[in-house]
Amino acid sequence: MAEIHAWRPSVAxxxxxxxxxxxxxxxxxxxHGTWTLLIVDDGVVRYDLDRxxxxxxxxxxxLLPPHVPHNGTAATAHGFRKRVVYLDGDRLDERLIGTAVDRPELRDPLLRRRVHxxxxxxxxxxxxxxAESRLVLICERLEGHLRRTAGAVPDRRDAGLAHRLRDLLDARVTAGLTLAEAARLLHAxxxxxxxxxxxxYGxxxxxxxxxxRVDLARGLLLAGLPVPEAAVAAGFCDQSHLTRHFRRVVGxxxxxxxxxxxxxPAGGPAQSRRLMSPRAR
Known part of the structure; x- marks a missing residue:
């Protein structure tokens, strides 16, 4: 069972x-190529981040950082209900990605009220x-949390090579490349x-x-592109190719x-306004 709402607001x-x-x-x-800002309204989500x-x-x-693999599933048979805002990769300092990997959960009642x-x-x-005003305060508080716990990220074997391959893949999302070509370009x-x-990356x-490519297709679909066109524009062979992977990733x-x-909005706009008390802001 799945119930979803997805849209792209006019908010920078x-x-x-x-x-x-x-x-x-x-x-x-x-x-994702974005920061994933997530709150769960019902149930519990279990996920792996950096193994x-x-x-x-x-x-x-x-807060899940961009370009770091993660998964997710319900912790119980009851399932879960979540709300997510995907923030552009440059909305937060990329130097804090390592800290976000180490500490993705933030127990901060004020921050949660602001995200709500x-x-x-x-x-x-x-x-x-x-929404823009609220987002500014949220990002400021997120960076405050991350900077307080930031530390040196330990070097890993072949990490630099993996990062260069990731950059190459990011530059060729739609065009793609063969493993042989990547090996030639990266001399490995x-x-x-x-x-x-x-x-x-796990x-x-x-x-x-x-x-x-699924991430790219999501944006194209929300921009109004028909599914067949979004499939090709995102680098998939055709609509069925996109559908197979899209359903597996998105649900x-x-x-x-x-x-x-x-x-x-629950109860209509007026009711939503009453729920948004100054103290929650």
Whole structure:
């Protein structure tokens, strides 16, 4: 069972808003080119980030950094209900990615209230300025948390090679490239590339590229591009190729995803305004 709403608001720095209720969908390992700001309203999400298990209960804010593989599943048969804001990669200091990997869960009641308020504003057409204002305060608090715990990230074997391959894949998301070509460009043996990338990111290069293409397709669909055109523009062979991977990663097919816009505010806009008390802001 899946219930979703996905849309792209006219708010600088926000790539996508995604509200979802899942009972039996398990996200495979995947990546985003964005920061994933997540709150859970019901249930608990279990996920692996950098090969370490984490949990996202309802009283914390989860921040997953860009380009780092993660998965996700419900901790119980009850499933979970979540709200996500995907922030552009440059919305937070990229030097804090390592700290976010080490500490993705933030137990901060004020921050959670602010994220809830942001989602409320994002569901109300015409309230883009309020959403932008709320986002500024949220990002300021997020960076404050991360900077307080920032430390040196230990070097890993072949990490530099894996990072260069990731940069190459990011530059060729739609065009793609063969492993032989990557090996020639990076002056490394193909098997060495695959092993180094897997050690650093917890997934093989081809899966990383596929999930980046799914990420790109999400944006194209929310921009109004028809599914067949979005499939080709994102680097997939055709619509069926996109659909197979999209459903595996997102939990629903691209057609259904594209049709589900922002949800109606609970109780209508007036009720939402009453819920947004100054203290929660």
């Amino acid at each position: 720095g926000v790539a996508e808003v995604f509200h979802a209720r899942f009972t039996d969908h398990a996200y495979p390992m995947h990546v 370490h298990e984490h949990g996202a209960p309802g009283d914390i804010v989860t 308020g942001l989602h409320t504003a994002l569901t109300l057409p015409g309230e883009e300025l309020e 043996h193909p098997s060495h590339l695959v092993r180094a990338f897997g050690r650093e 997934m093989p290069p081809h899966r990383y590229l596929t999930t980046r 629903v097919g691209p057609g259904r995803y594209a049709r589900r816009g922002r949800p109606e």
